[in-house]
Amino acid sequence: MPRALVIGGGVAGPAAAMFLQRAGWDVEVFEADQEPDPFEGLFLNVATNGLAVLDQLGLRDRLGSDGHRAPKMVMRSGTGRELGAVPNGPAGDPGRGSVIVRRGWLHQVIREGAIAAGVPFTFGARLVSIEETPTLVRATFADGRIAEGDILIGADGIGSPTRRWIDPSAPEPRYSGLVGTGGYARVHGLEPTPDTQYFVFGARSFFGYLVRADGTVYWFANMTTPEPARGSLREVPSAQWLARLRDLHSDDPFPVPQILANVTGEVGAYPIFDLVGVTSWSRGRVVAIGDAVHATSPSAGQGASLALEDAITLAKCLRDVPDRADAFAEYQRERRPRAEAVVKYARVIDSQKRVTKSRIGIAIRDWMMPKFLKNAADDTRNDWLYNHRIAWESPVPSPRP
Numbered sequence: 001m002p003r004a005l006v007i008g009g010g011v012a013g014p015a016a017a018m019f020l021q022r023a024g025w026d027v028e029v030f031e032a033d034q035e036p037d038p039f040e041g042l043f044l045n046v047a048t049n050g051l052a053v054l055d056q057l058g059l060r061d062r063l064g065s066d067g068h069r070a071p072k073m074v075m076r077s078g079t080g081r082e083l084g085a086v087p088n089g090p091a092g093d094p095g096r097g098s099v100i101v102r103r104g105w106l107h108q109v110i111r112e113g114a115i116a117a118g119v120p121f122t123f124g125a126r127l128v129s130i131e132e133t134p135t136l137v138r139a140t141f142a143d144g145r146i147a148e149g150d151i152l153i154g155a156d157g158i159g160s161p162t163r164r165w166i167d168p169s170a171p172e173p174r175y176s177g178l179v180g181t182g183g184y185a186r187v188h189g190l191e192p193t194p195d196t197q198y199f200v201f202g203a204r205s206f207f208g209y210l211v212r213a214d215g216t217v218y219w220f221a222n223m224t225t226p227e228p229a230r231g232s233l234r235e236v237p238s239a240q241w242l243a244r245l246r247d248l249h250s251d252d253p254f255p256v257p258q259i260l261a262n263v264t265g266e267v268g269a270y271p272i273f274d275l276v277g278v279t280s281w282s283r284g285r286v287v288a289i290g291d292a293v294h295a296t297s298p299s300a301g302q303g304a305s306l307a308l309e310d311a312i313t314l315a316k317c318l319r320d321v322p323d324r325a326d327a328f329a330e331y332q333r334e335r336r337p338r339a340e341a342v343v344k345y346a347r348v349i350d351s352q353k354r355v356t357k358s359r360i361g362i363a364i365r366d367w368m369m370p371k372f373l374k375n376a377a378d379d380t381r382n383d384w385l386y387n388h389r390i391a392w393e394s395p396v397p398s399p400r401p
């Protein structure tokens with residue numbers, strides 16, 4: 001039985017492991033963190049296309065059991081005026097809309113799914129080097145442990161050491177100009193927002209929120225700010241973030257200031273990077289998937305879903321394409337155009353979130369946007385994001401147009 005070493009126990013890694021196991025591979029997942037962190041990374045959107053992959057792993061319903069269905073996104077101006085609504089899923093089909101979940105919950109559901117399927121999962125295993133011989137690939141971990149396999153799959157996220165091993169000259173992630181902050185809140189009297197997430201183009205920072213059925217508010221803000229020094233955001237205490245956010249959003253409409261006045265728990269913050277233009281996704285026995293080779297900013301709500309799509313596609317290629325190098329090439333050919341199109345789409349949204357506009361610029365945007373979004377609820381332009389279904393049972397290579 002061929003053996004795959006999967007580096008990274010986030011989204012792409014355990015999903016790829018489960019699909020590969022179905023295809024007859026012996027797999028093991030190695031995760032750098034010592035233990036799972038249920039609160040890491042706030043919350044994120046798992047889009048219709050990502051849910052379709054989870055469905056094929058039998059994990060969709062479990063994920064949704066602690067999720068907020070959000071097939072609709074409502075935009076508001078900094079004065080509280082409704083600018084329009086956009087589908088978060090295929091147009092005119094809210095039943096197939098996307099779901100918002102805590103990032104830690106997504107990781108937990110996929111990890112537990114993999115473990116239940118019998119995939120060995122090792123924590124505290126930080127990959128530090130890769131070595132390839134004519135017959136195998138060897139991974140060495142920070143604690144000196146060594147593992148060997150026929151292939152190594154780097155699902156090691158945006159800072160991927162695997163990407164750098166595949167191509168030391170690969171592009172580095174690019175800072176978006178935005179820092180993401182967010183957390184949770186409870187605001188007395190604030191009604192739940194079923195099926196909906198709200199976005200506010202605040203005067204000095206972009207804000208998003210939803211209210212779950214039990215009254216818990218999920219909120220985030222994207223602050224326009226120069227690139228912070230590496231690791232520096234972790235040093236900033238929650239109270240300092242809150243003071244800054246309350247100031248930035250003090251003139252924004254209800255319920256933005258009220259949410260920021262009633263935050264529960266810690267405020268998370270991370271610089272938003274993306275990654276595009278990685279030309280080599282594999283070398284020899286090593287291949288990379290997910291954020292390791294294409295990272296989108298959260299603005300597209302597609303990071304986790306693309307990672308899931310990569311996982312199923314790579315496993316299908318390894319199942320159906322006899323030669324390993326051809327399988328890796330087919331996987332990249334299938335995935336790269338779509339993944340990079342999503343990254344570029346997210347960049348356009350990022351540019352609208354960055355607060356560089358003059359008062360006149362804001363007035364023009366608020367005047368234009370309702371016209372632009374007037375028929376957005378039935379606008380099929382973004383259906384390419386959501387209606388991308390990769391069926392496990394269909395063979396690759398898929399026919400070329």
Ligand SMILES: Cc1cc2nc3c(=O)[nH]c(=O)nc-3n(C[C@H](O)[C@H](O)[C@H](O)COP(=O)(O)OP(=O)(O)OC[C@H]3O[C@@H](n4cnc5c(N)ncnc54)[C@H](O)[C@@H]3O)c2cc1C
Nearest residue numbers: 008010011012032041044126127156157290291298303307
């Ligand atoms: C802090 C943070 C917050 C985020 N918040 C949002 C959000 O709010 N909305 C949104 O849409 N997207 C968000 N994202 C992006 C989204 O989570 C990713 O697009 C998605 O998880 C990609 O899946 P992945 O498996 O490729 O990478 P990840 O889920 O990042 O998983 C990579 C895994 O590899 C492990 N790893 C890294 N290096 C090594 C190593 N050397 N050895 C072994 N293991 C290693 C990491 O610990 C991690 O568990 C966030 C990402 C981060 C890092």
